Amino acid sequence: MGEVASGGGCCPPMDLFRSEPMQLVQLIIPIESAHRTVSYLGDLGLLQFKDLNAEKSPFQRTYATQIKRCGEMARKLRFFKEQMLKAGVSPKNSLGHVDLNIDDLDVKLTDIEVELTEMNANGEKLQRTYNELVEYKLVLQKAGEFFQSAQSRAIEQQREYESHQLSGESMETPLLQDQELLGDSGKPVKLGFLAGLVPREKSQAFERILFRATRGNVFLRQAVVEDPVIDPVSGEKTEKNVFVVFYAGEKAKAKILKICDAFGADRYPFAEELGKQAQMIKEVSGRLSELKTTIDAGSLHRGSLLQTIGAQFEQWNLLVRKEKSVYHTLNMLSLDVTKKCLVAEGWSPIFATKQIQDALERAAIDSNSQVGTIFQVLQTREMPPTYFRTNKVTSSFQGIIDSYGVAKYQEANPTVYTIVTFPFLFAVMFGDWGHGICLLLAALYFIIREKKLSSQKLDDITEMTFGGRYVIMLMALFSIYTGLIYNEFFSVPFELFGPSAYACHDLSCSDATTSGLVKVRHTYPFGVDPVWHGTRSELPFLNSLKMKMSILLGVAQMNLGIIMSYCNALFFRNNVNVWFQFIPQMIFLNALFGYLSLLIIVKWCTGSQADLYHIMIYMFLSPADDLGENQLFVGQKYLQMTLLLLALVAVPWMLLPKPFILKIQHQARHGDESYTALQTTEESLQVESNHDSHGHEEFEFSEVFVHQLIHTIEFVLGAVSNTASYLRLWALSLAHSELSSVFYEKVLVLAWGYNNVIILIVGIVVFVFATVGVLLVMETLSAFLHALRLHWVEFQNKFYEGDGYKFHPFSFALLDEEEE
Amino acid sequence: MGFFVTSLIFLVVGIIACLFTRICCNRGPSTNIFHLTLVITATICCWMMWAIVYLAQMKPLIVPILNEGE
Numbered sequence: 001m002g003e004v005a006s007g008g009g010c011c012p013p014m015d016l017f018r019s020e021p022m023q024l025v026q027l028i029i030p031i032e033s034a035h036r037t038v039s040y041l042g043d044l045g046l047l048q049f050k051d052l053n054a055e056k057s058p059f060q061r062t063y064a065t066q067i068k069r070c071g072e073m074a075r076k077l078r079f080f081k082e083q084m085l086k087a088g089v090s091p092k093n094s095l096g097h098v099d100l101n102i103d104d105l106d107v108k109l110t111d112i113e114v115e116l117t118e119m120n121a122n123g124e125k126l127q128r129t130y131n132e133l134v135e136y137k138l139v140l141q142k143a144g145e146f147f148q149s150a151q152s153r154a155i156e157q158q159r160e161y162e163s164h165q166l167s168g169e170s171m172e173t174p175l176l177q178d179q180e181l182l183g184d185s186g187k188p189v190k191l192g193f194l195a196g197l198v199p200r201e202k203s204q205a206f207e208r209i210l211f212r213a214t215r216g217n218v219f220l221r222q223a224v225v226e227d228p229v230i231d232p233v234s235g236e237k238t239e240k241n242v243f244v245v246f247y248a249g250e251k252a253k254a255k256i257l258k259i260c261d262a263f264g265a266d267r268y269p270f271a272e273e274l275g276k277q278a279q280m281i282k283e284v285s286g287r288l289s290e291l292k293t294t295i296d297a298g299s300l301h302r303g304s305l306l307q308t309i310g311a312q313f314e315q316w317n318l319l320v321r322k323e324k325s326v327y328h329t330l331n332m333l334s335l336d337v338t339k340k341c342l343v344a345e346g347w348s349p350i351f352a353t354k355q356i357q358d359a360l361e362r363a364a365i366d367s368n369s370q371v372g373t374i375f376q377v378l379q380t381r382e383m384p385p386t387y388f389r390t391n392k393v394t395s396s397f398q399g400i401i402d403s404y405g406v407a408k409y410q411e412a413n414p415t416v417y418t419i420v421t422f423p424f425l426f427a428v429m430f431g432d433w434g435h436g437i438c439l440l441l442a443a444l445y446f447i448i449r450e451k452k453l454s455s456q457k458l459d460d461i462t463e464m465t466f467g468g469r470y471v472i473m474l475m476a477l478f479s480i481y482t483g484l485i486y487n488e489f490f491s492v493p494f495e496l497f498g499p500s501a502y503a504c505h506d507l508s509c510s511d512a513t514t515s516g517l518v519k520v521r522h523t524y525p526f527g528v529d530p531v532w533h534g535t536r537s538e539l540p541f542l543n544s545l546k547m548k549m550s551i552l553l554g555v556a557q558m559n560l561g562i563i564m565s566y567c568n569a570l571f572f573r574n575n576v577n578v579w580f581q582f583i584p585q586m587i588f589l590n591a592l593f594g595y596l597s598l599l600i601i602v603k604w605c606t607g608s609q610a611d612l613y614h615i616m617i618y619m620f621l622s623p624a625d626d627l628g629e630n631q632l633f634v635g636q637k638y639l640q641m642t643l644l645l646l647a648l649v650a651v652p653w654m655l656l657p658k659p660f661i662l663k664i665q666h667q668a669r670h671g672d673e674s675y676t677a678l679q680t681t682e683e684s685l686q687v688e689s690n691h692d693s694h695g696h697e698e699f700e701f702s703e704v705f706v707h708q709l710i711h712t713i714e715f716v717l718g719a720v721s722n723t724a725s726y727l728r729l730w731a732l733s734l735a736h737s738e739l740s741s742v743f744y745e746k747v748l749v750l751a752w753g754y755n756n757v758i759i760l761i762v763g764i765v766v767f768v769f770a771t772v773g774v775l776l777v778m779e780t781l782s783a784f785l786h787a788l789r790l791h792w793v794e795f796q797n798k799f800y801e802g803d804g805y806k807f808h809p810f811s812f813a814l815l816d817e818e819e820e
Numbered sequence: 821m822g823f824f825v826t827s828l829i830f831l832v833v834g835i836i837a838c839l840f841t842r843i844c845c846n847r848g849p850s851t852n853i854f855h856l857t858l859v860i861t862a863t864i865c866c867w868m869m870w871a872i873v874y875l876a877q878m879k880p881l882i883v884p885i886l887n888e889g890e
Contacts, residue, residue, distance in 0.1 A: 012849065012850070012853060013849075013850045013853075014850055014853040014854050014857065015850045015851045015853070015854035016854055017854070416854065416857055416858075417857075417861055419858055420858055420861040420862045420865060421861065421865065424862070424865040424866075424869075428869070478865075481866060481869075482869060485869055485870060485873055501877070502883065502884055512885070512886045513885065513886045513887065513888055514885070515883075515885070516883040516884055516885035516886070517883055517884050517885075517886070518883065519880060519883070522822075523874060523877045523878050524877060525826060525874075526826075526870065526874075527870070527873055528873060528877070529877060529884075531884045532884050534887060535884040535885055535886055535887065536885045536886070536887055537882050537883065537884055537885045538884070540882055541880075541882045541884075544876075544882075545872075545873065545876045548872070548876065549869070549872045549873070549876075552868070552872055553868065553869075553872075556868065601875065604875040604876050604878060604879065605875065605878065605879070606879065607878070607879025607880075607881065609881065
């Protein structure tokens, strides 16, 4: 690509105007130093490797096992991160470089993982036992209370009964009662019981099901546990009830056990005697405190382990990611037949040749390789990637252009002009220096806190605003300028540049509201005269001004676009495009809209009353007619006829010659090639690749002709519609100034008029919110989008192809972005 | 201050800005051209805006007519 790189010569090289010249390089790397070489190149980050194994699946590649191992290590690291997140340990951002081998790290990670999982399992087991014991203790306490109260009641009853008997049999005493009681006590039934805990929300259903299943032959007591307990099975906090259920018979017991299982009710052994109960409570408490200390010690140990992981986590993570990317890259290289070296191909900027060779040399020395890496530049017809070296200011502008389309290799980059014209056109629509200052403060806030914010993770909208902070700053600066031109500060005019040029006709000022003021001084030197604000003729005046301004700015920018196409044609040595595209386009646009711009300026300078619409329309309808009162200068009729003729000639000029010339060129080239193929194969191939950018071997005349036809129609219609499209500058600027004057007059001035502090405060609050919400946020967005459209469509369609692809070097510095 | 005087001021400011960037941010010839392009484009944009507004007010066809209320 040497020829293209040195091609052109229209102007000295400018940063950012064209892609860095690129070259296709081949590296032949001895296999023993391959890993180190690639990792050094990753540190350098100026080589984009080509995938030479595109037909192989990921599993068939040379280093599939290593990648798998890295994936496994990454999984372990993710597991650690999860554990740290749960434990509330945050990984530290330690920048210190640790010399760690990937094999050692693998062993270390495996060890730590085993230790951690074991610790987790043990901890879980202990915790579960602990929770069970807590529940058991609760059951012992609560159920113990039942038994105590039941026993005391029973004793009472017994005593009552005995005293009853002792008092003697009265006549009224029923005979049957005795017998019943006697019968009862005489035939003691062995009642079994179960105690345990049931979740409170299930307790109602539990009771009902128990009752039904045993046909009522059951006695259930429940007591509420005030504090929620941790369920040993799920490990979650739940509210529970202690229950004791009494039953008769083994069959009932089996049923109850089943029901308990179904309801997730945990049962605990329980002794009937009070003494035993007390003893058990004591025992359980002892074990609880024992367990507590064990668990505490365990979690302390686990915490310290996680702390040590956290201290080095970032380094390990980085190392693993680097390693993985190195193996990914190694997989893209093809293995030599001798299996002793790897062959790499890739794109690199020409300026980086020295750096790459240095890196290769260092790698060979560091890995004690006997042979160094062979570095050679390949000749190719393939289109190289596009690479612009941007900085933090220009990168966001380049991003705006790239999101439309990445520039074709070495074509003129619109970013150079967009850096100024984009904020400028934005400001034409956003002209208010009060709002501009607000925007500037916001942008400065982001710029001042740049260092801090760039290391932080931001949410989407803040991230976007932060990324475009320099765009916003320039937009704000230009808005302040255009605001001064429009003479608007939150829609209020100031007499900053001397007194107004207008005054009353006479002292009484009687006709100021009918025929208006008169101009008594020189024109207001800078911007719009403040006197216009609030007058009846303000809108007609501003509309006419802004409409004409939009046309003038638009024609200027479109001309710049066509001139850029000339730069491209010169650079690629494409004379056909100069003579049959650039010149007729220039003529066509300027014969129509350049002339309109001229008329506008002449009309302003002479103060003529001529109707420009009329002139433009009748220039087409009846060019030979006399202009009459619409004549602005002598010879206008003949100039118009010439321009019209030129515009009409320009259309076939654009359409017809180019396809025929391309055809002749193609034929000549092929005729040439057949005779002198041996000497100039390389050159002719390159010439072809330059001229026929699509790389088609065959020349399809009809296709080329249709393409040219479309291009011509697009340009001719586009000249009209694009000029009209620039009127959005007028529309948006009008909307902005009207909105801000409404907010000022209908909110702030109105509130002021009431002479009431509260109303004034409310008015100010409403005004501030409306200004920030509508004018600063919404209007900024809409003006931004319209400026974007004007650049993408109206400006760039004149010259920008945007069908290139971006340079993606293999670089460790870019790993972070890829991961996220 | 006529049209040409103010235009001259714009020109002078533009030249000063060019010199300023050349002296303060001298980072090799290609970067200097880039900075120069930016400054020239910005100056032309600002001048155009001012010139358009100035010219439009030079020979007014419409004069300010005050509102009835004022």
